[in-house]
Amino acid sequence: MRLRSIFTKPLASYHAGIFFLVLVTGVFISQLTEEHIILGSILIVEYVLLLVMMLHVYEKYMKPIRKASRAVDELVKGNYRTRIHHDAGGSIGELNNKLNALARNLSEFRMQEQMQEEQLSTVVDNTQSGLVLIDEKGYIHLVNRKFLSMFGGHPQDYRSYLYYDVLGNETIHETVQETFLYEKNIKKSFTQTIDLDKKYIEIIGAPIFNERNMLKGAVLLLYDITHLKKLEVMRKDFVANVSHELKTPITSITGFAETLLNGALNDKETLNSFLTIIYDESNRLQGLIEDLLTLSKLEKDDFRLTRTTVQMDRVIGDILPVIQPRADKKEITLTTDIGENITLKADGERIKQVIVNLLTNAISYTPEKGNIMLRVTDEGETVHITVSDNGIGIHPEYVPRIFERFYRVDKARSRNTGGTGLGLAIVKHIVEVHHGNISVESEPDKGSSFHVLLPKHDETSP
Ligand SMILES: Nc1ncnc2c1ncn2[C@@H]1O[C@H](COP(=O)(O)OP(=O)(O)OP(=O)(O)O)[C@@H](O)[C@H]1O
Ligand SMILES: [Mg+2]
Incomplete structure (x- = not known):
């Protein structure tokens, strides 16, 4: 403190002191002889000389030291961009250069630290599992984005709070306690309702040790394992x-x-x-x-279609002799409307399987003397296959499920027709491997129409 005050106003105080001394001397001189006046003049010259010297000392040493001191203050505050701009030689200049180098190093160091922090937080925030960092006293230090998407809230709702005050789940509490108790990885699972969806979460608690092998806290990893379940x-x-x-x-x-x-x-x-x-x-x-x-x-992952140029009228021509007798058995009228010269690059045998399955269903789920229509039209880039019947139809509630394996609307009835509920699952699979699309329009007691759209050329497929 004292040192600082000497630095802040030294010139003014020296000046005032000397001036006062000279003034007192002057008063004495006025009453003295000529010799005394000469002596007085010498004193004045001395005073001026002293003043010039002091100015020199101030400019050369004290001013740069004050500047350096201010720069150090800024560095202490964390302002690493601060630099000293003062043309000085000798040891003061050297001091300035060293201070500037120190500031540059600190600023580079800080930048690297910031980059590392950013990289770490990017990794933490983009991991596909929830992450919570808890210290040895049970305070939460970090929660990542995935954790927030699982449990809601903002980082500040968790950070610096005790884990049992902000995390309501019993399994999480047990995991933390056991991780601290046994000092080893603990794995558990629980269910959590997120946005009205029931999710299965697996939690792993892992202890963190310092270099002296003392427990410093725990990290919790939370995985959404719903799809696996x-x-x-x-x-x-x-x-x-x-x-x-x-x-x-x-x-x-x-x-x-x-x-x-x-x-x-x-x-x-x-x-x-x-x-x-x-x-x-x-x-x-x-x-x-x-x-x-x-x-x-x-x-199978390595499944490959054997694509050839498939002529739709030929495909239908191969199918009809098999299907017609089945329709005749139930006195069902089977009408066909096949556009001329429709071709597509596809697996012919699989396309036959699709149409046979759809026609077999139409016959099975249409009462005797019913009507079935098979239509194939050219839609430019796609071929549109429609199988319609005026049979029992499907209740809208069941429509989304009929493509599931083993799903049958009326199990007893379907079993009587020999069905196992795999037909439409196969149809959907075949259509999808051809990058096509299948949809249904159906009304109970009125009938159903199955629409299959297949691309004529499929460049994306192997
Ligand atoms: N044209 C249709 N009209 C009415 N219901 C249908 C029709 N096609 C399918 N369904 C319903 O969808 C269910 C599933 O059809 P899918 O072809 O997958 O099985 P399935 O015919 O019962 O047995 P299979 O494995 O022998 O084909 C059928 O059980 C039936 O309830
Ligand atoms: Mg079937």
Whole structure:
């Protein structure tokens, strides 16, 4: 403090002191002799000389030191852009240069630090898992963007709060406590409702240690595993459905064969009807296995379509002899309207499978003496295939589900027609691997129309 005051007003105070001294001397001189006056003049000259010297000392040393001191103050405050602009030589100049170099280094260091901070926060904020950093006292230091999208709120709603005051979930509390207690990674899962959706979250608590191996806190990682759970449920459902669908015909075959072996063999009529059932059920089994194989083939990652130029009238020509007898059996009128010379680059066998499946459904779900129409039109870049019937139709509630595997609106009825609910799943798959689109219009008791749009040329496909 004292040093500072000497630096701030030194010249003025020296000046005042000297001036006062000279004034007192002057008063004395006025009453003195000539010799004394000469002496007085010498004193005045001395005073002026002293003044000039002091000015020199101030300009050369004190002013640059004050400037340097101010610059150091700025550096202490964190203003690393500050520089000293003073032309000085000698040790003061050297001091200025060193201070400027120090400021430059500090400013570079700060820039690098900022860049690292930015990189780290970019990584933290863009990780696809929620992240929370908790210190050893339980205070939250950091939450990332994904965490906020999972649990809502803003960073300031969590930062600097105790984790149990701001995180309501019991499993999160347990994870933190166990991570601190056992000092090892802890994995748990829980469900959380986010925007009315039930989400499955997996949480991993990992302890953080300092260089002396002392616990410094914990980091929590939260993963949204909803899609994995859904896949697991789908897989379980699929296995259950397949087992069930296989079990039904096998039980029936075993049952009838057993009855035959137990003596019914001798009754010609029973034998005939039982063998017919066994034959039908075996066919059903075969159909089911074929459908499952088709689906798994279509779903394989390395599945490739064998695309050739497919002529639509030829495809229909191949299909009709198979389908017509089935329609005739139910006295259903099957009308076709096939545009001339419609061709597309596609897998012909798969396109046949689509049309056969749609026509088989139309026959199955249309009562006797009904009408079915198959139409193929050229729409420029696409080919439009329509299969319409005036059958039982589908309630709007069920329409979005009919393409799911094993889904049947009326299980009993569909089973009677030999259906397993895989037909439309296969159709949809085939249309999609051709980069096409399938849609349904349907009204209960009025009928249904299935529309398939297939691109004629598909450059995106392998
Ligand atoms: N044209 C249609 N009219 C009315 N309902 C239909 C029609 N096509 C399909 N559905 C409904 O959609 C369900 C699913 O059809 P899908 O073809 O996938 O299975 P499926 O015909 O029951 O069995 P399959 O695997 O033998 O084809 C059917 O069970 C039926 O309820
Ligand atoms: Mg079907």
